[in-house]
Structures are given as structure tokens and as C-alpha cells.
Amino acid sequence: MSVLDSKIPKGPLAEKWTNHKNNINLVNPANKRNIDVIVIGTGLAGGAAAATLAELGYNVKTFCYQDSPRRAHSIAAQGGINASKNYQGDGDSDYRLFYDTVKGGDYRSREGNVYRLAEVSGNIIDQCVAQGVPFAREYGGYLDNRSFGGVLVSRTFYAKGQTGQQLLLGAYSAMNRQINRGKIKPYNRHEMMDLVLVDGKARGIIARDMITGEIERHSAHAVVLASGGYGNVFFLSTNAMGSNVTAAWRAHRKGAYFANPCYTQIHPTCIPVSGDHQSKLTLMSESLRNDGRIWVPKKEEDAKAIREGKKKPTELSEEDRDYYLERRYPAFGNLVPRDVASRAAKERCDAGYGVNKTGQAVYLDFASAIERYGKEKAFTAGHKNPTKEEITKLGKEVVASKYGNLFDMYIKIVDQNPYETPMMIYPAVHYTMGGLWVDYNLETTIPGCYATGEANFSDHGANRLGASALMQGLADGYFVLPYTIGDYLSKDIRTGAIPTDSPEFEETEKAVKERIDKMMNADGTKSVDSYHKELGLIMWNKCGMARNAEGLKEAIEEIAALREDFWKNVKIPGSATAKNAELEKAGRVADFLELGELFAKDALHREESCGGHFREEYQTKEGEALRDDENFKYVAAWEYKGKPADAVLHKEDLVFENIELKTRSYK
Amino acid sequence: MKLTLKIWRQENATAEGKMVDYPVDGIDGDMSFLEMLDILNEQLVEKGEDTVEFDHDCREGICGSCSLQINGEPHGPDKLIATCQLHMRSFKDGDTIYIEPFRAKAFPVIKDLIVDRTAFDRIQQAWGYVSVNTSGNTVDANTIPIEKEKADESFNAATCIGCGACVAACKNASAMLFTSAKVSQYALLPQGRVEATERVQAMVRQMDEEGFGNCSNTGACEIECPKGISLENIARMNREYLAASVKG
Numbered sequence: 001m002s003v004l005d006s007k008i009p010k011g012p013l014a015e016k017w018t019n020h021k022n023n024i025n026l027v028n029p030a031n032k033r034n035i036d037v038i039v040i041g042t043g044l045a046g047g048a049a050a051a052t053l054a055e056l057g058y059n060v061k062t063f064c065y066q067d068s069p070r071r072a073h074s075i076a077a078q079g080g081i082n083a084s085k086n087y088q089g090d091g092d093s094d095y096r097l098f099y100d101t102v103k104g105g106d107y108r109s110r111e112g113n114v115y116r117l118a119e120v121s122g123n124i125i126d127q128c129v130a131q132g133v134p135f136a137r138e139y140g141g142y143l144d145n146r147s148f149g150g151v152l153v154s155r156t157f158y159a160k161g162q163t164g165q166q167l168l169l170g171a172y173s174a175m176n177r178q179i180n181r182g183k184i185k186p187y188n189r190h191e192m193m194d195l196v197l198v199d200g201k202a203r204g205i206i207a208r209d210m211i212t213g214e215i216e217r218h219s220a221h222a223v224v225l226a227s228g229g230y231g232n233v234f235f236l237s238t239n240a241m242g243s244n245v246t247a248a249w250r251a252h253r254k255g256a257y258f259a260n261p262c263y264t265q266i267h268p269t270c271i272p273v274s275g276d277h278q279s280k281l282t283l284m285s286e287s288l289r290n291d292g293r294i295w296v297p298k299k300e301e302d303a304k305a306i307r308e309g310k311k312k313p314t315e316l317s318e319e320d321r322d323y324y325l326e327r328r329y330p331a332f333g334n335l336v337p338r339d340v341a342s343r344a345a346k347e348r349c350d351a352g353y354g355v356n357k358t359g360q361a362v363y364l365d366f367a368s369a370i371e372r373y374g375k376e377k378a379f380t381a382g383h384k385n386p387t388k389e390e391i392t393k394l395g396k397e398v399v400a401s402k403y404g405n406l407f408d409m410y411i412k413i414v415d416q417n418p419y420e421t422p423m424m425i426y427p428a429v430h431y432t433m434g435g436l437w438v439d440y441n442l443e444t445t446i447p448g449c450y451a452t453g454e455a456n457f458s459d460h461g462a463n464r465l466g467a468s469a470l471m472q473g474l475a476d477g478y479f480v481l482p483y484t485i486g487d488y489l490s491k492d493i494r495t496g497a498i499p500t501d502s503p504e505f506e507e508t509e510k511a512v513k514e515r516i517d518k519m520m521n522a523d524g525t526k527s528v529d530s531y532h533k534e535l536g537l538i539m540w541n542k543c544g545m546a547r548n549a550e551g552l553k554e555a556i557e558e559i560a561a562l563r564e565d566f567w568k569n570v571k572i573p574g575s576a577t578a579k580n581a582e583l584e585k586a587g588r589v590a591d592f593l594e595l596g597e598l599f600a601k602d603a604l605h606r607e608e609s610c611g612g613h614f615r616e617e618y619q620t621k622e623g624e625a626l627r628d629d630e631n632f633k634y635v636a637a638w639e640y641k642g643k644p645a646d647a648v649l650h651k652e653d654l655v656f657e658n659i660e661l662k663t664r665s666y667k
Numbered sequence: 668m669k670l671t672l673k674i675w676r677q678e679n680a681t682a683e684g685k686m687v688d689y690p691v692d693g694i695d696g697d698m699s700f701l702e703m704l705d706i707l708n709e710q711l712v713e714k715g716e717d718t719v720e721f722d723h724d725c726r727e728g729i730c731g732s733c734s735l736q737i738n739g740e741p742h743g744p745d746k747l748i749a750t751c752q753l754h755m756r757s758f759k760d761g762d763t764i765y766i767e768p769f770r771a772k773a774f775p776v777i778k779d780l781i782v783d784r785t786a787f788d789r790i791q792q793a794w795g796y797v798s799v800n801t802s803g804n805t806v807d808a809n810t811i812p813i814e815k816e817k818a819d820e821s822f823n824a825a826t827c828i829g830c831g832a833c834v835a836a837c838k839n840a841s842a843m844l845f846t847s848a849k850v851s852q853y854a855l856l857p858q859g860r861v862e863a864t865e866r867v868q869a870m871v872r873q874m875d876e877e878g879f880g881n882c883s884n885t886g887a888c889e890i891e892c893p894k895g896i897s898l899e900n901i902a903r904m905n906r907e908y909l910a911a912s913v914k915g
Binding site: 048051052055056066067068069070071073075076085087120123125126127128129130131132134135136137138139140141142143159160162164165166169172173174176177179180186188211240241242274275277278279280282283408409412413415478479482525527528529530571572573574578579581582 | 702
């Protein structure tokens with residue numbers, strides 16, 4: 001086991017990034033023209049990085065599996081993006097955003113990285129506004145804010161429930177500007193199949209053209225992986241159907257350490273599972289918790305009657321409702337962090353108070369928000385004695401203006417009207433805090449291979465706060481990576497173009513083709529989806545919201561057996577040299593079947609509860625997560641050794657110089 | 668419920684396509700339309716037949732990948748949704764459903780129900796952006812106050828998901844609604860005004876080069892748009908284009 005060097009610059013926290021930028025090497029503009037960079041993924045982290053790198057003068061190639069960079073899954077982020085602008089004058093600052101993020105992550109993130117994130121957050125908003133991103137505004141013309149979980153200020157900028165869409169279209173527009181200049185060459189409907197190392201450095205990739213099936217070689221002086229998270233290892237998640245771990249996992253197999261794979265965010269407010277046919281889960285933005293109140297029936301018999309369809313939630317009086325988050329966490333109430341809210345929902349449902357036919361749902365109720373807003377609206381319009389009908393009508397209008405698109409999505413899926421009856425929600429897999437280990441420069445343990453956004457592990461510890469993923473993606477892409485990668489590339493100004501006819505490209509391409517052939521020739525009987533679903537069930541039941549040693553050990557064995565079966569019995573119709581959706585899925589599921597096992601191994605080794613990682617053996621009397629700072633205050637970075645079972649653990653000790661480690665409390 | 672699906676099958680861009688019948692059974696009203704196709708594909712895998720290829724990704728109506736012409740309508744019978752948000756409760760037992768790709772000269776078929784919509788990308792590459800550097804030296808965001816109404820209108824135009832339903836709905840396969848939504852987003856904001864003249868000219872030129880048809884004001888695009896992008900945007904683009912032409 002080695003000790004990992006995070007390369008955090010020395011000096012006071014607030015000066016680290018500035019000092020670092022002053023001291024790293026730059027590449028002169030004429031030399032940048034001779035340097036190529038490959039970017040995998042075109043979401044916020046990849047799109048922003050590609051645009052900025054091209055603007056600086058590098059030659060950029062982008063790769064995405066979608067038909068257009070604009071469709072990367074960042075587009076589905078709903079609620080907002082944090083920035084420590086303190087426009088509301090409510091006491092926000094870089095330090096407070098930094099503090100909230102480290103605390104929210106249950107003290108399992110790196111101080112230096114998180115402070116830098118907070119420091120550049122304000123600039124992201126400036127940048128996006130300059131690009132023409134239409135954020136929500138107040139009547140005075142200035143930007144509006146709202147609150148998200150785990151904080152006591154309003155620092156979230158938003159564009160209705162479509163903030164991710166607007167930010168991604170902003171990054172995509174910046175990409176378009178560079179595509180038009182010829183500085184970015186986009187390879188859409190292309191999937192990265194493997195990373196190519198030359199002399200131990202990342203020097204290119206093998207990609208598959210998803211339309212023709214052709215296997216291609218692409219070289220560069222550095223490779224940036226901005227390929228997102230691995231939530232789809234659970235099969236059911238809020239991720240897009242195509243979201244996958246392949247790019248990151250292929251890099252892992254080539255030497256990039258994989259950090260904290262067990263840190264997964266189970267988001268508390270998603271539309272509950274309705275049946276076996278379901279292919280994905282849909283998020284209802286955390287922003288709804290600004291106004292919605294979460295409850296279950298106080299009496300078990302009421303919950304039972306509701307499940308059986310004999311009672312309606314609206315028939316229950318206030319006294320018969322248990323607003324359990326407000327009860328348990330009076331200081332933060334409905335705005336506790338996601339991990340806390342999810343576990344609390346599970347606790348109530350497991351205790352028999354859940355609703356929906358399945359008993360696996362709680363209510364998110366807007367009745368009191370409708371009344372509050374309605375009164376305010378009537379009052380400001382001069383109606384000092386409004387009728388109840390008037391209040392309800394006006395209140396619904398206000399709620400519709402804030403969350404209309406989310407309510408519409410809910411109505412389409414559930415076929416119930418949340419303006420009239422409370423929404424039903426349940427936690428679902430949403431985001432993965434774990435990812436490729438990177439140092440302060442966002443470089444993985446493979447020289448020249450960088451990881452940004454959700455693909456890396458660095459900023460969110462064991463739990464991510466709402467509206468911080470968009471912040472991190474854009475911070476990495478626009479403002480961090482373009483600086484730090486220059487330091488590395490400054491050594492490549494005399495290298496010249498990397499040839500693709502080297503033995504390293506030859507061998508990697510051969511291995512990719514053999515793997516595809518092996519899959520196509522398995523000629524078994526089971527579909528790729530059937531394996532994916534089976535894996536998802538193991539993950540959800542044994543590596544989900546609550547984990548224990550026994551279950552994790554079973555999961556490790558079951559996943560290894562499933563993987564073996566996959567390679568023998570999977571069935572993929574069609575051809576490898578044409579568009580083939582089953583083959584695309586098979587490659588991804590094969591990698592999930594390896595990652596899943598490492599995930600369980602990581603969860604088993606971490607004998608503590610922190611953030612999204614809750615081990616039943618380690619909890620307080622009140623059922624809160626019980627951290628063990630003495631033994632587990634480190635990043636677990638796994639080195640690939642052939643099989644997940646043989647992965648070797650490397651530790652990066654987390655040093656807290658500016659924040660005192662405390663038990664997280666939101667009470 | 669039991670359904671008969673009539674699906675367009677086409678092996679690749681150059682092959683000839685045809686409609687093929689597929690019966691499906693055990694479809695539940697709570698399933699989404701794409702989940703119904705998942706079930707069909709699962710059956711095809713079992714038989715060792717090629718699955719029906721269709722574009723899809725987020726399955727919550729925001730990425731704009733899905734693109735089916737269902738019973739002659741882009742994204743099917745329901746309004747203001749993409750195909751992935753269509754649920755089987757909109758159909759009834761015994762129905763026959765026609766499923767085809769979006770049809771337009773500028774959207775050639777790649778395979779089965781997948782079409783090539785890169786023409787939309789090229790229209791945006793032409794000038795669908797504000798020429799500002801992304802390296803972080805812009806003014807503070809609140810130094811550019813924008814009337815709420817204008818900002819909201821710009822946002823509404825910017826919610827276009829680029830799915831191409833407007834083109835598929837139009838008898839002329841015109842891309843005016845799509846292009847005008849992009850032009851409008853920027854035309855309504857002070858940040859976008861600086862290059863408004865060049866932008867509208869470049870984007871309209873590219874749109875014409877891609878082979879999209881003309882707009883004859885039938886309004887079909889607005890009716891079929893899953894995001895409710897308004898025809899007002901087309902009017903705005905025409906005004907912008909006229910003003911730009913006068914300026915030269």
C-alpha cells in the first residue's frame with residue numbers, strides 16, 4: 001500500500017489556488033496549436049473543458065455516445081447551481097460554501113479542492129450570464145435565488161426546473177463557437193472502448209463508431225475523462241439509459257485508481273417504482289423541498305388504509321400526520337441533506353408507515369405552500385380579505401410558476417394531480433460521489449489522464465449537497481482543468497503529433513476487437529437487460545441505503561457469479577459492424593459487473609457510516625450515521641489487479657486544517 | 668392489453684425500408700411507450716432477431732433524443748410531451764399503432780427509427796452562441812439587469828430540446844421553429860444583441876443549406892412541439908432577419 005500524494009499546494013487555504021496558478025507552467029499560444037487533447041463526454045464538465053481548451057488554442061476532439069453533445073445527461077439536472085455570491089445578503093461567503101460542502105460530505109472530502117470550488121463558484125454565474133443563460137430573475141431585473149438542502153442561506157441560482165438544460169446549452173454554445181472555428185472536432189455517436197498508454201502516459205483512445213461499428217484510433221497528448229457517474233450499476237436510477245462507467249472503468253483497468261466507489265447518493269425525492277417493467281426513475285427536484293412538506297400518516301392503520309385505497313391522504317387531519325423531518329430535525333426541517341432525508345424516509349416505510357400500493361413512498365405536500373403563497377399574492381394585489389377559493393387559485397398559480405414543469409412530469413408518470421393531492425416520493429439512486437482518484441490538478445494516477453465532474457471523486461466527500469454537481473462540473477471544466485493541464489502539456493511542446501501506428505495502439509485495438517468478438521460469440525440465451533436488472537437488484541438490496549457486512553459479502557459473491565455467467569450466456573443479436581444497441585449495452589453492463597463487485601468490497605471494508613454510506617452496524621442510538629474518524633478518515637483508492645476481488649487499497653489521509661471534525665447535526 | 672405494432676424497419680441509410688407487424692401482449696397502462704418497445708425488443712432478443720433501434724436516453728423529456736412518429740404524429744397523440752413521456756394508458760386494448768421515424772429530407776434515416784439530426788447541430792454551430800470567452804474574465808452577473816419578462820421569454824425559447832418534432836410535423840419539413848427559438852433566446856437578451864445581425868443571417872443561411880423547407884404558417888410545429896415553443900419566435904426571427912437584411 002502506498003500513500004497517495006494529493007499535491008495540495010502549501011499555504012493558507014484561501015491562497016492555495018492563486019499561488020498554484022502563479023507557479024504552474026504555461027504553454028505559449030504558438031505551441032498550443034501543436035498539442036491535441038481528447039475529451040470524453042460532453043456534459044457540463046466535458047463540454048466546458050472542451051470549449052475552454054479550444055479557446056486557449058489546443059486542438060480538441062470530443063467524444064459522446066449521444067447524437068449531439070447537447071444531450072449529455074447534465075441536461076436533466078433540475079433544481080439549480082450553487083454560488084457564494086451572497087446576492088441575498090444572508091451571510092454567505094466562500095468560506096461558508098466551503099464549510100457547508102465539507103460538512104455536507106460528512107468530512108470525507110478534501111479541503112483544498114472544496115475551497116477552490118467555492119472560490120470559483122461566483123465566476124461560473126458571471127460566465128453563464130455572459131453566455132446568455134436565461135437564469136430566473138426578480139422583478140428588479142437581478143438574479144433570483146432559492147435554498148437547497150443542508151444549508152441556511154439562499155445561494156442557488158436556477159432556471160425553473162431546467163437549470164441543467166440551460167447550463168449545458170450554454171456550454172454547448174461555447175463548444176459550437178469553437179467547432180465553427182475548427183478548434184473542436186466533435187465525434188458524436190462514438191463510444192470510448194479503451195485508453196491507450198504509451199510509455200506509461202495516456203496518449204489516446206480506441207473508439208467505436210456506433211453507426212458503422214468501425215473501431216477507430218485517436219491519439220492526443222492528454223485525455224480528459226468527463227464521462228459522468230456510475231449510478232446505472234443499480235439498473236434503476238435517475239441517470240439516462242446510456243449513462244455508463246465504461247470510460248472510467250477502462251482507465252481504471254489501465255492503472256487509474258478508483259476512489260470511494262461505495263459513496264452513492266440516493267436522492268430522497270424521486271417518483272416511486274411502480275412495477276417490474278420500469279426502465280428508469282424520475283427525479284423530482286430537491287428545490288421542491290423549499291415549499292413541500294414531507295409526511296407519512298401518524299397511525300399505522302391510516303397508512304394501511306391508504307395503501308389499500310380505502311382512505312385518501314387529504315382526508316387525514318393535521319394531527320394525524322407525522323412531518324417526520326420537521327419533528328426529527330427542527331433546525332433544517334425539510335431541508336436536511338439528501339442522505340439524511342433518504343434514510344428517514346426508509347426508516348418510516350420500514351416501520352410500516354409508508355404509502356402507495358407498495359408501502360414504499362412518503363408524501364411531499366404543497367397544500368400549505370399553496371395557501372401561504374395565495375394569501376401573499378392576494379394581499380399584495382390589494383385583496384385584504386380573500387376567500388379560500390381565491391387563495392387556492394392564486395397559490396396554485398405561484399406554485400405552477402416555480403415548479404410547473406416538475407408537476408407536469410409527475411402528472412404524466414403517476415396520473416395524479418399534485419396541486420390537489422400530495423405527491424408520492426421515494427429515494428432513488430441519483431449520483432455517485434466516488435469516481436476516479438485525482439490529485440489537486442484533476443490528474444488520475446495515469447500521467448496525462450484527467451478526470452473531471454462526476455467522473456472524479458474529489459469534492460463531495462460521502463454525500464453531495466443539492467445544486468453542487470452543476471457547480472463542480474462547470475468549475476472543473478471552465479476554470480480548473482484548463483489551467484492545471486497546461487502544466488502537464490508544457491512538457492509536450494516538442495513531442496509532435498502522437499502516431500497511431502505504434503504497437504501500443506495496435507495491441508489495444510486488438511484487445512478491444514477480441515472483447516467485442518467474445519461478447520458476440522457467447523451465443524447464450526439471456527438478454528443484456530436481464531443481467532443488468534439482476535445486478536441492479538443485488539446492488540439495491542445489499543449495497544443500497546443500508547448495508548451490512550453479511551449482505552455485502554453475499555453481494556460480492558453473487559456479482560462475481562453473475563459476471564461469469566454473463567460471459568457464457570449472454571445473447572446479442574445483430575452484427576458488430578453495424579448499429580447495434582444490444583452490443584453497446586453489453587459492453588457497458590460487462591463493466592458494471594466488475595465495478596459492482598469493487599463497490600461492495602469498498603463498502604465492506606469501510607467499517608463506519610458516513611454520508612451516503614450507511615452501515616447498519618455503525619449507527620447512534622437515534623439511528624444517525626456513526627463515523628469513525630480515527631480509522632477511516634481517508635480516501636480509499638483501489639488499484640486494479642486483474643479481478644475486483646484482488647484490487648489493492650491505497651489510502652489518502654484527509655487532513656483537516658481549517659475545519660474541526662464534528663458529528664454532523666441538523667437538529 | 669394486446670396491441671399490433673406496425674414498425675418501420677430499415678437496415679441502414681442506403682437500404683430500403685418497410686413496415687413490419689409485431690404483436691405485443693401484456694402491456695400495462697403505467698408503462699411508458701419506450702418501455703413497451705423494450706418489451707418487444709426483449710422478445711426479439713429471445714428469438715435471436717435484430718432489435719428495433721430507436722434513439723432515447725434521459726427518458727424524462729429533456730434530452731430530446733427520442734423522436735418517433737406515432738400514428739402519424741411526432742411524439743404521439745398526447746400534447747406537450749416527448750415520446751419517452753407518453754404512457755400506454757393513452758392507448759386501448761386491440762389498438763394498432765404505426766411507428767415510423769421522423770420524416771424529412773434533412774433528417775436521413777440511419778437505421779430503423781433512428782434519424783440523423785446533425786443538421787440542427789450545424790445550424791447552431793453557424794452562430795448559435797454569444798462570442799464570449801469562457802476563461803472567467805466576465806463582469807459580475809448582476810451588472811447586467813434584465814427585465815424579468817424578457818428573461819422569462821428568453822428562457823421559454825431556450826427550453827427547446829432540439830428533438831426535431833417541428834420539422835417532422837411540417838408538411839414542408841421546415842426548421843423555422845427550431846432556428847427561431849435559438850435566435851429568439853439571444854435576441855431577447857442584451858448579451859445577445861451585440862451580434863444579433865450576424866447571428867440571424869448565419870443561422871438562416873445554414874438552415875437553408877441543410878435542405879429544410881420553407882415556412883407556410885400552418886402552425887403544425889407549435890402544436891406538436893413537446894415544449895410548447897411559440898410561433899411568436901418565428902415572427903421574431905423574421906423581423907430580425909428583415910432588419911439584418913436592411914442593415915446589410
